[in-house]
Amino acid sequence: MTDPIIKFENVAKRFGDIRVLEGLDFTVNRGEKVTIIGPSGSGKSTILRILMTLEDVSDGIVWVDGTPLWHEGAAGALKPAGEAHLHKMRTKLGMVFQSFNLFPHMSILRNITEAPVQVLGLSKPDARARAMDLLEMVGLADQAGKFPHQLSGGQQQRVAIARALAMRPEILLFDEPTSALDPELVGEVQEVIRKLAEEHDLTMLLVTHEMRFAREISDRVCFIDAGAIREQGPPEDLFTNPKEARTQQFLQAVLAD
Amino acid sequence: MNDMTWLDYLPVLAQGAWVTVQLTFWSTILGAVVAFGAGLGKLSRSRILRGVCISYIEVFRGTSLLVQLFWLYFALPIVGEAIGFNLRMPPVTAGIVALTLNIGAYGAEVVRGAVQAVTVQQYEAARALNFTPRQTLWRVALPQALPEMMPTFDNLAVQNLKDTALVSLITLGDLAMRAEQLRNYTQDSATIYSMALVMYFGMALVLTTLMRALGAMIGRWRPARR
Amino acid sequence: MLFGFEWDTTNGWTLAVSILPILLLGLWVTLKATVLGFAIAMVLGLVLAALKAAPSRLVSWPARAVSEFLRDTPLLIQLFFLYYVLPEFGLVLPAFLTGAIALGLQYSAYLSEVYRAGIEAVPRGQTEAAVALNLTPARRFSRIVVPQAIPRIVPAMGNYLVSIMKDVPVLSVVTVLEMLNVATIIGDRTFNYLVPLTMVGGLYLIMTLLAAQGVRLLDRALPKTGIPLK
Numbered sequence: 094m095t096d097p098i099i100k101f102e103n104v105a106k107r108f109g110d111i112r113v114l115e116g117l118d119f120t121v122n123r124g125e126k127v128t129i130i131g132p133s134g135s136g137k138s139t140i141l142r143i144l145m146t147l148e149d150v151s152d153g154i155v156w157v158d159g160t161p162l163w164h165e166g167a168a169g170a171l172k173p174a175g176e177a178h179l180h181k182m183r184t185k186l187g188m189v190f191q192s193f194n195l196f197p198h199m200s201i202l203r204n205i206t207e208a209p210v211q212v213l214g215l216s217k218p219d220a221r222a223r224a225m226d227l228l229e230m231v232g233l234a235d236q237a238g239k240f241p242h243q244l245s246g247g248q249q250q251r252v253a254i255a256r257a258l259a260m261r262p263e264i265l266l267f268d269e270p271t272s273a274l275d276p277e278l279v280g281e282v283q284e285v286i287r288k289l290a291e292e293h294d295l296t297m298l299l300v301t302h303e304m305r306f307a308r309e310i311s312d313r314v315c316f317i318d319a320g321a322i323r324e325q326g327p328p329e330d331l332f333t334n335p336k337e338a339r340t341q342q343f344l345q346a347v348l349a350d
Numbered sequence: 351m352n353d354m355t356w357l358d359y360l361p362v363l364a365q366g367a368w369v370t371v372q373l374t375f376w377s378t379i380l381g382a383v384v385a386f387g388a389g390l391g392k393l394s395r396s397r398i399l400r401g402v403c404i405s406y407i408e409v410f411r412g413t414s415l416l417v418q419l420f421w422l423y424f425a426l427p428i429v430g431e432a433i434g435f436n437l438r439m440p441p442v443t444a445g446i447v448a449l450t451l452n453i454g455a456y457g458a459e460v461v462r463g464a465v466q467a468v469t470v471q472q473y474e475a476a477r478a479l480n481f482t483p484r485q486t487l488w489r490v491a492l493p494q495a496l497p498e499m500m501p502t503f504d505n506l507a508v509q510n511l512k513d514t515a516l517v518s519l520i521t522l523g524d525l526a527m528r529a530e531q532l533r534n535y536t537q538d539s540a541t542i543y544s545m546a547l548v549m550y551f552g553m554a555l556v557l558t559t560l561m562r563a564l565g566a567m568i569g570r571w572r573p574a575r576r
Numbered sequence: 577m578l579f580g581f582e583w584d585t586t587n588g589w590t591l592a593v594s595i596l597p598i599l600l601l602g603l604w605v606t607l608k609a610t611v612l613g614f615a616i617a618m619v620l621g622l623v624l625a626a627l628k629a630a631p632s633r634l635v636s637w638p639a640r641a642v643s644e645f646l647r648d649t650p651l652l653i654q655l656f657f658l659y660y661v662l663p664e665f666g667l668v669l670p671a672f673l674t675g676a677i678a679l680g681l682q683y684s685a686y687l688s689e690v691y692r693a694g695i696e697a698v699p700r701g702q703t704e705a706a707v708a709l710n711l712t713p714a715r716r717f718s719r720i721v722v723p724q725a726i727p728r729i730v731p732a733m734g735n736y737l738v739s740i741m742k743d744v745p746v747l748s749v750v751t752v753l754e755m756l757n758v759a760t761i762i763g764d765r766t767f768n769y770l771v772p773l774t775m776v777g778g779l780y781l782i783m784t785l786l787a788a789q790g791v792r793l794l795d796r797a798l799p800k801t802g803i804p805l806k
Contacts, residue, residue, distance in 0.1 A: 145708050176713065183710040194705035197802040198723045207719065208709035242802035253705075260709060413780040416745040417756055421777060424760075424769035508648055515650035519749065526652055539660035547649045547657065554648035 097156070098123045098264060098296050099144065104153035106139055106320075113139045115320040117153070123263075126290050126297040128307040128328075131317040132343060137300040140317075141266045144298070145188045146179045158185055158263070187262035191269040193249045195241040195256070201228070202237040205256045213260065220259070227255035231285050247278030251285050258289075265289075267299040271306075279303070286310065304347055308332055316340045356541050359532055363542075366528030367549050373442075373514040373524060374557070377449035378507050384450055385457025390487070392462050403458070410455035416516055419448040423520045445517035453510045460502045464495035497569030504561035508554050515550070525549060578758065583766060591771050595762050599775055602758030603783070609676050609754060610741040616680025617740070618733075621687030628688060646685035651746050654678050659750045675747035679740050686736055694729035695721060727800035734791030738784050755779065 099121040106114040113136045121127050129137045142148040143155060146162070154171070155162040164171035165178045174182075195204050205224035209215040215223070228234045231251040233244075241249055250270055257265060267286065271279040283306050290297060290310040301307055307314055308328040315325040316337070324337045335341045391403035410418065423444040430437030439447065468491045476486040518527035529546040533539050581598045584590040627639035646654070655678040662669065669677070698721050706716040748757035759776045763769035 145704075147704050147707060180710060180712065183707070186708070188705075188708040190701060190705060190708075192701050194699075194701035196702065196705070196720055196724075197804065198799065208711060211715055211719070212710045212712075240802040242804075257708070409777075409781065412784040413777045414742040414745045414756065416748075417773065417776050417780060420756065420760065420769075421773045424763060425773040428768070428770040512648070512650040515652040516746065518652075526650065529653065530656070533656075533660065539657070540664060543653060543657040543661060546653050547645070550649045550653060551645055558648075 095120075096123045097121065098158050099298070100156040101140070102154045102156065104143070104155060105151045106136070106143065106148065107151045112320055114143075117321050119315070119322055121264075121296060121298060124294045124296055126299070126310055126312045128299045128301060128311040128314045129317055130301070130304065130307060130314060130343075130347075135317050136320045137317055138268050141188065141268050141298060141300055144264070145186055145266055146183055149173070157182055184260070185263045186266065187257035187260050187264070188266040188268065189250070189253050189257050189270050191272050193241075193246070193253045193273070195249055195253055197241050199240075200237070201233070201239050201241065201244070201252050204241070204252060205259045208256070209259050223259055224255070227258050228252075230258075230288075231255050232281075245278060246274045247281045250274065250282045254282075254285055254289075262295070264296040264298065267297065267301070269300050269302065271301070271303060302347065304332065304344070316343065318343070354536055354538070356545060359536075359538075359542055359545060362528050362532055363525060363545055363549060366523060366525035367553065369522065369524040370511070370514050370526075370550075371553065373445060373449065373517060373522075374507070374511045374553075377446050377453060377514070378510050380446070380450040381453035381457055381506075381510065382503070384454030385461050388454060388458035389461025390465070392458065393465060406451075407455045407458050410451050411459070415448065415452045415513055416519070418452055419444065419516060419520060422448050441517070441520045441522045444520060445514070445522050449510060449513055449517070452513065453506055456506055456509075457503065460499050460506070461495070464498040465491050467498060468494050497565065497572055500561070500565030500568060504558055504565065507557055507561050511554055511557055512550070578761060578765075583762065585766055585768070588768070588771050591766065591768060592775060595772055596775070598758055598762065599755055599772065599779065602753060602755035603779055605672075605752065606741065606744045606754040607783075609672065609679065609744045609747060609752065610737065612673075612676040613679030613683065613740050613744075614737050616677060617683035617687050617736070620680055620684030621691060624684055624688035625691040628692065643685040643688055646681055651678060651682050651743055652749065654682060655746060655750060671747070671750045671752050675744075675750060675752050678747075679743060682743075683736055683740055686739075687733065690729055690732045690736070691725075694725040694732075697728050698724045723799075724803050727795070727798045727803055730798060731791060731795050734787070734794065737791075738787045741783060741787065742780070 097120045099119075101117050101119040104114055104117040104119075105112070117136075117140070119140070129140060131137050139148060143150055144157070144162070150163050154164060160182065161171060161174070162179075162182050163174050165174045166172050195201075196207070199207060202221065202224055205227060206215075206217065206220040209220040209223060210217060225234060225237065228237055231254060233248055233251055233255070236244060236248065236252075241252070244252065254270075270286065271282050274282065283303070286297075286299070287306075287310055289295065297310075299307070299311070311328050313325060314328045314331045315322050316331065316335075316339075317323065318339050324331060324335060324340045331340070332344065335344055388403045388406055391399050392407065394400050394403070423439065423441070427436075427438040465487075472490055472494065473486065476490045481490065514524055515526035518524050518530065521527070525546055529542050532542050536542070578598050579601050582594065583598075584594040624639055624643050628636050628643060630636045630639070655675060658674050658678050658681075659671070662674070702720055702724065703716055706720045711719065744754050745756035747754055748760070751757075753761075755776050759772035760769070762772040766772075
């Protein structure tokens, strides 16, 4: 039943004197949909950024699919990973950013086909077909020829999701995917993510401030504070019956408005 | 043959450096005055004033400083003769006038840009408070525009310092001229020009420090920026 | 007589007409020096920018110091230094080449800053998205960063090209027969400085206006759809 695809083992992340993560132990099973909630500055996004290899770890080991992400070599003699190792590991992961980060100088279609062609070596027609399927899925097939700046924020984020999926990752990371959107555009992006969660066996790790959404799509919710997981469990339990005082305080504060 | 060492060059070069400092000082100050005049003039509602300022800025930005310097020193007196004025200037005056007008034209564009960059909302607020255009300029626009200009003025001042070296070409006894004279006399090019370069570099560092301090003072009301 | 052309000193107008071909020959030298100096500056600037961005401070710090030094000292003195000191080390170059190298050195410092600023202006999220898509470091740079940096870099480079053109007269001090040098020689021989010097000013004005227009056209032709330029 438990088949961990992501495992943080006593992980620390420090920027100078600032401790973002400290002694973090955290596991995600294959196909699981996990949401991370917590106050800002608690290190939520850092967990995703470490997994996407955008930040390294100061201490501890991160396992992805049984292989150390930030280290290579034999057990007991692990050394920091080189670019080749990271490159290989990244094929398992994809990420959707808070600020979309579409490439402004490329058309919507090209945003989605660029990496499959360049990195996976897909032929252009294949990549194009895959991209059009994904655009169909996110409801933007008619926008393929446009440039990112011609789309609304919600549309851009849906393209960004399609772009990440085009790489066929096993794990998809969502870093506050709706925080940069106007309120009326949040729904369309959430709809796409919800559909993904329901219809695919993709492992999903989501950082969000939208508690209702977290509750709807997650198998498990983790509350993180001051660099470590303080409480976790199925959403019904954690949201209705939090055990820790810190969790209660946090939920009271965010659910009040 | 000569048995002069770098220690013997130093007083001569220092003498020239002092002339360079004075040239830089006066042409930068006067250049700033010209820059404000022409920059604001370009924004004037008077079409004549605007035309004059634009022509001045375009001519002096569009031609070479050395051409301007030679024109003022060699050609202007001929114009003067033709119209019955004595426009012959001593080298120092010609040098300062050329540097001032050159740097003033570049500065004018900076002034204009910074004043125009003050937001429409600020002008609207000033109008709502019934400021006259003059009050708006002096009390609202310029105080906000000035700190924006300072980093570019810093670059222009260093540019001006470097440009003073060209004045040696109309026989002015600045650092560049003294270095050239020493070289003619001793043939010790490497030492002399290295010293001159280091002295110019030192003066540029001091000038930048001063300009940054001035900029910090002028912009002290602003929120700290990262 | 200069370059085989006679001048006609009957009056200012005839003089102007007769020396125009001579000045245009000088202008040709000016343009050649501009282009060569700019080419040197572009390459050296790239090297300087790369060194300044090096992860090791042992490399980046000296590179920054060299760049500051080149930027903060007069072209004239740098030129004299090259012209008189290089031969002491057995390196005797034609004056024109020495001049172009001096221009290239001075402006490499400026262009290295242009490159750096253009690349730094590309938002960090762009590189991060490229990492997330597993593009190789070389591709991240060439496909994602550079195309977005170029429209930021080109206009500034155009301005420096024009600046180099305006600095070429400095090369006259080492006997390069560029336009201003030609004009002063004519002035020395005809005792009329007004006409040749005014013409040089006018020709410069035309050249800088043309160059500015050229930069504008190039800028418009660059692909920059959707790239947020401030």
